[in-house]
Amino acid sequence: MxxxxxxxxxxxxxxxxxxxxxxxxxxxxxxxxxxxxxxxxxxxxxxxxxxxxxxxxxxxxxxxNPEGWRCDGCGSADLARTGSRPDPTFGALGIKQAAMTCRPCGAVSYFTLD
Ligand SMILES: [Zn+2]
Structure with missing residues (x-):
């Protein structure tokens, strides 16, 4: 050219x-x-x-985080599962919650498992 x-x-x-x-x-x-x-x-x-x-x-x-849950603290979806606990309401029935720790802010959020 x-x-x-x-x-x-x-x-x-x-x-x-x-x-x-x-x-x-x-x-x-x-x-x-x-x-x-x-x-x-x-x-x-x-x-x-x-x-x-x-x-x-x-x-x-x-x-x-295949469920696409969001951090309660900052809204990020960059969460890693770090544990579980009995669901506060339905724990007696064997229903659990996943503890998800947010990588950006460090907050732990809980999500009831099916
Ligand atoms: Zn967060």
Missing amino acids: LLKQIETLINERGSAAVLGQHLALLRERIGALERENADLRAQAQEAQAHVQHQGDQLRRFAQD
Whole structure:
């Protein structure tokens, strides 16, 4: 693309002075494109890392909190089961609650199990 443009300029204008000016402009343009390319690469890398992190988190949620329960403290779904207790109301009937500890805030929430 760029080479084609240079070729066109050489064919149209011919003169070395004009060619020199155009080459200087092209060098400037290439520099700008290289900077833009570096910025875009950095952004793509950042986005890829973000997606990777989100994927890891989703897999962890699916594994550790398949019910999609939410922390009573902060609302996060990043919970890990850390125990259980008898349900305060129906414990006598053998119904239990799962104790889920929130990774972000550390709060323990209880959820009645089916
Ligand atoms: Zn929390």
